[in-house]
Amino acid sequence: MNGAAAPASATAGPSYSFRAGLAKGDITYTVGDTELSWTGRHYGQLPYRDIRLIRFYDTPNISFAGYGPNPTFRGFRRCVIHAAGRLPLALSSVHYLGPYRFEDRSATYRPFVEALIARVAATSPHTAFYTGMPAGLWLLWLAAFVVTAAVTGFAGLMLIYGLTQPVTSSTVLGLITAGGIAVGGVASSLSFWRLLRRNRSRPYSPGMMPQPRSKDQG
DSSP: OOSOOOOOOTTOOOEEEEOOSTTOOOEEEEEOSSEEEEESSSOEEEEGGGEEEEEEEEOOOBOOTTSOSSOSBOOOEEEEEEETTSOOEEEESEEEEETTEEEEOHHHHHHHHHHHHHHHHHHOTTOEEEESOOHHHHHHHHHHHHHHHHHHHHHHHHHHHHHTSOOOHHHHHHHHHHHHHHHHHHHHHHHHHHHHHHTOOEEOOTTSOOOOOOTTOO
């Protein structure tokens, strides 16, 4: 529903506001008795009875060796709502401020999503609840893990080979390069593996939402 005025809700629940990206405006979502509503550039609503699936997962922190201890890309949480006859609705725990600038809004995001899931579970018994990435995204991260592990293995072999060669300036440079790639590759491979294990797609009980990771967890 676009361009209409937002009707008054009998008992409006928690609200959450965020901006998804450069071309998006700020949108405020509100948990109502029987539907999720939102206001911003347009007003809209989604009855809980139309929701078929809610998926809840997190994206990883991504850091690169040599760029300091803080992640180059800070991870965030994501709730994707699938409803009959509609495009998926994605809610993110980060708010877009500008190019490469995001604000963490987990403090208001999590209670909002918990309230939303509780209302959907109470009013729409046919809705399925899943945690973990959708299959396509999980397979993409699996491919990243396989490539990283392969590069790490190759760097390890080059390191072993270099150790058997006469010591020259080029050999030392090669050892340093291969060693750096191997160390960074091991760290990245372990991070990807933890991500893949945590984000396996599986059903979950609405009353037992997965706990968020600590900020320093990759």
